[in-house]
Amino acid sequence: MLFLSSNQVFDGNRSDVPADSVPCPVSEYGHQKARAEKPRCRDRMLRGAPVAILRLAKVVAPTMPLLQDWMRALSAGVRSAPSTT
Numbered sequence: 597m598l599f600l601s602s603n604q605v606f607d608g609n610r611s612d613v614p615a616d617s618v619p620c621p622v623s624e625y626g627h628q629k630a631r632a633e634k635p636r637c638r639d640r641m642l643r644g645a646p647v648a649i650l651r652l653a654k655v656v657a658p659t660m661p662l663l664q665d666w667m668r669a670l671s672a673g674v675r676s677a678p679s680t681t
Contacts, residue, residue: 597645600652
């Protein structure tokens with residue numbers, strides 16, 4: 597299972613937060629996302645289920661040039677690597 601969450605589950609005082617860090621949200625949105633992660637993901641992970649939480653830092657749209665390039669490459673069968681830009 598892949599659960600989409602948000603970097604807002606952390607307080608923003610640190611970049612590159614380790615995956616096993618305990619959430620420490622400061623906004624209501626962050627609190628809501630942290631509460632949603634626990635029953636859906638963390639409990640299953642503790643039981644050994646294959647679960648990943650992807651905490652996005654910003655919302656993206658399918659019209660973004662980067663995503664358009666990836667979709668074209670994947671459609672053409674070309675391997676594509678993530679970008680940090």
